[in-house]
């Protein structure tokens with residue numbers, strides 16, 4: 001039978017004729033990535049965020065995230081902190097938000113109320129390395145509501161002189177269960193020991209991305225067309241874990 005090439009040709013043509021049925025999927029080899037946000041080159045630091053992806057395989061329990069930068073990061077384990085925030089109940093009044101007392105806009109995930117956070121990197125609060133590559137849940141029952149560790153980040157990728165950083169979190173750890181949709185914002189803290197630049201993805205005040213876990217698709221609520229909104233720069237140094245100011249008072 002010689003029908004196979006014909007069928008393949010028809011499938012190829014159909015694929016080409018049916019654009020826009022899904023969000024753009026970028027093929028990078030073995031794993032396929034679903035583009036969440038195209039972030040402007042808005043940083044004072046060369047390697048600020050460009051693309052935020054989630055892995056396109058929604059059949060398993062793991063959500064893997066990748067941030068791709070405009071230039072290579074010298075040493076990703078030291079030079080960036082990659083935090084992905086999850087509003088799993090899609091309620092901006094629960095979790096870390098702009099209304100949380102004592103947290104500056106630099107370290108708050110835009111318009112969502114983040115109930116969980118995946119943190120890739122090391123917190124450099126108090127001058128020592130703590131809180132490496134952990135998953136946190138927001139605990140409103142604490143005397144001062146804050147992040148409480150619930151597990152570890154998987155599939156870590158923190159190379160030297162590479163233009164991406166990756167980590168994964170299980171849906172079970174996020175307590176997602178049968179929740180069909182979650183809202184997501186990421187912050188890439190660039191050069192925490194040097195210039196310090198908080199790159200919000202999407203940009204500050206430009207909303208969030210919704211991931212539909214049932215359909216394996218994403219909805220961007222942010223408008224990227226209004227020009228570059230410059231994120232909070234290095235005015236203050238605030239820990240992404242504690243919301244507290246870092247050592248700037250030392251001088």
Ligand SMILES: [Ca+2]
Pocket residue numbers: 039040041042043048049050199
């Ligand atoms: Ca950026």
Ligand SMILES: [Ca+2]
Pocket residue numbers: 087088089090091092093094095112113114115
């Ligand atoms: Ca929430």
Ligand SMILES: [Ca+2]
Pocket residue numbers: 039040042049199200201202203204231
């Ligand atoms: Ca940004």
